Amino acid sequence: MSVLQKEAKNPARKENTFDDAKIVVQNISRVFHVRSTNTIAPEDFVAIKDVNLKVRKGEFLTIVGPSGCGKSTLLDMIAGLAKQSSGELYIDGKLITGPALDRGIVLQGYALFPWRTVRRNVEFGLEIKGIRKSERADISQNFIKLVGLKGFEDRYPYELSGGMKQRVAIARALAYDPEVLLMDEPFAAVDAQTREVLQDELLRIWEETQKTIIFVTHSIDEAVFLADRVAVMTVNPGTVKEIVDITLPRPRNGIRSSPEFGWIRHKVSELLQNGNDQEKARITDQDVAEKISPSVEL
Ligand code: ADP
Ligand code: MG
Numbered sequence: 001m002s003v004l005q006k007e008a009k010n011p012a013r014k015e016n017t018f019d020d021a022k023i024v025v026q027n028i029s030r031v032f033h034v035r036s037t038n039t040i041a042p043e044d045f046v047a048i049k050d051v052n053l054k055v056r057k058g059e060f061l062t063i064v065g066p067s068g069c070g071k072s073t074l075l076d077m078i079a080g081l082a083k084q085s086s087g088e089l090y091i092d093g094k095l096i097t098g099p100a101l102d103r104g105i106v107l108q109g110y111a112l113f114p115w116r117t118v119r120r121n122v123e124f125g126l127e128i129k130g131i132r133k134s135e136r137a138d139i140s141q142n143f144i145k146l147v148g149l150k151g152f153e154d155r156y157p158y159e160l161s162g163g164m165k166q167r168v169a170i171a172r173a174l175a176y177d178p179e180v181l182l183m184d185e186p187f188a189a190v191d192a193q194t195r196e197v198l199q200d201e202l203l204r205i206w207e208e209t210q211k212t213i214i215f216v217t218h219s220i221d222e223a224v225f226l227a228d229r230v231a232v233m234t235v236n237p238g239t240v241k242e243i244v245d246i247t248l249p250r251p252r253n254g255i256r257s258s259p260e261f262g263w264i265r266h267k268v269s270e271l272l273q274n275g276n277d278q279e280k281a282r283i284t285d286q287d288v289a290e291k292i293s294p295s296v297e298l
Contacts, residue, residue, distance in 0.1 A: 070238025
């Protein structure tokens with residue numbers, strides 16, 4: 001009997017298990033068969049081990065961790081683009097069995113269609129949904145405006161800067177109105193200044209559209225700045241070590257230079273550095289405050 005069938009038989013248990021979460025990741029592991037250096041037979045490589053995660057509806061969750069800790073592998077499974085070796089994933093209490101239009105995906109490195117203009121890139125998902133031409137034009141125009149690309153509708157991707165291409169990718173993912181947005185290091189390839197602009201814009205769009213966002217990054221600053229909660233992943237094996245509540249007020253404009261931002265940033269950084277040391281990883285807010293400024297009370 002599947003977990004869902006069990007839940008259906010016992011609704012009280014369903015409430016306890018899912019807490020109305022939008023996305024549930026339950027005991028997920030992913031094993032790759034890789035070439036062995038010593039033997040002919042392939043070896044098992046555990047990329048992700050026992051990951052548990054619940055993402056609330058409307059939440060902005062970031063996942064931060066070093067390169068190779070399994071961030072993309074995890075996101076691909078939530079997107080339904082890759083299959084886990086064990087465990088289960090749910091969206092709205094239903095098993096995730098493949099990609100669907102309820103989850104919009106923005107991957108690293110743009111992946112726009114080079115033969116389509118900005119407008120036709122943004123309309124792609126709408127075409128798949130079978131929305132008629134005039135309505136498509138209205139919707140795409142709205143999202144092009146939302147990401148600040150009004151006037152660039154007829155340009156091709158090669159005529160745009162990196163930051164602009166990334167905005168098109170975001171508009172394309174938003175245009176067909178998915179409830180969930182999955183973003184894998186979407187700003188990694190743009191310069192630092194543009195990156196901050198895009199982060200501000202993404203927060204504005206999130207507040208306006210009330211999507212649930214799971215955003216993968218290896219930048220601690222970015223993870224803390226954007227999130228309601230940061231899931232800290234560590235490597236060998238890739239797992240979620242701790243989830244940190246980000247209690248910084250919103251809107252977050254100007255918060256990067258505040259002491260509170262510095263403390264939380266430091267806490268996440270310590271968790272990452274001491275990833276495989278359980279004792280050291282147990283840092284309290286008070287420990288962090290004392291380290292940075294002994295007189296500060298949290
Ligand atoms: P991240 O996104 O955190 O940098 P990935 O999810 O891309 O990490 O990869 C996690 C680990 O799994 C890495 O060690 C990577 O080499 C390995 N890996 C990812 N995809 C494959 C694959 N198709 N075959 C074998 N190993 C893989
Ligand atoms: Mg990755």
